Amino acid sequence: MLGSGDLRRYSRHLLIPEVGLAGQGRLRAARVLVVGAGGLGAPVLQYLAAAGVGTLGIVDDDRVDLTNLQRQVVFGESDVGRPKASAAAARVRDINAGVCVEPLPIRMVAGNARAIVRGYDVVVDATDRFATRYLVNDACRLEGKPDVYASIFRFDGQVSVFAPGGPCYRCLFPQAPPDGSVPSCAEGGVLGVLAGMVGTWQANEALKTILGIGTPLVGRLALIDALAGRVREVALATDPACPLHGDAPTIVDVSDDAPDDVAPAPRGVAPLAASELDAFLAARPLARILDVREPHERALGPAPQAIEMPSSVLEARLHELDTAVEYVVACRVGAKSRWATQRLYDAGFRRLRHLDGGLLAYAAARPEFPFF
């Protein structure tokens, strides 16, 4: 299967008894789907391409943004604005022309998830959304494919392999965390190098799965703490109550009902589109923006004439607010503010609006606000 050029190219693999000629052939024959060409996908795609994995599918419906370059090292400055799937595919082809790349610039949804997953041997979940993780998990289990999972936030990462017969993501997290309780990387940030550390763990697990060597992270969750420089391991057991593959499964197909990582719009409060904010404030002299970003987030850009009250101290400072004033509650991307709006509503405030998409959406059309 391997030509003479391949023997030279993969010689450092061929020297390892656990890989060898047979293992390299397995890699060549393997079809791996990488869902998400972001911080985790960047090392996964590049190392799997370099390792000689024969076919790499890349699912991502996003475009490269300047803020991605801090950690998504599969892209360069010239890629900003390009679809991630095709930009990553170009990089993979440059690393290894022998790899067949299948860029899929679409969002994985219930309507296509199983059909996409079905065409591959191993699936790498490199997404950053809770809803997509449940979707990938369910599609993989229903199609009998191993799901190599990882996630990252700030300095912390976790990796596991949800293989048929072992525990799955729903065994680990039966329910999505409460709305707004877990910020995304866009909301809370992530150390760029952590994406590389955790993504390479993921690539390693994908390679081990293909080669059938070593001890896979099945039934085990590796917790990587970049700040402490420590890796811990937690044992995972199959949950008999798992709705996907427990004693009495209730999930027989994938659905888009999976919980999203964005809190629902606060009950009883109308959202305010970012494009309407200026006109809204101009028409209501008593209305104020309530900026619930933390001080370090405010350093990214000011909100016009806002009352600054970080969500972390909202509870303690509620008495400073006036129920007669109309507040437009705003944060950076509109997740924390949903929680804050709900809290204010529950505390008796009724003159509330919630800034949809956050100050990021407001600033997008205004060069005078240098948000990023």
Ligand SMILES: [Zn+2]
């Ligand atoms: Zn399960």
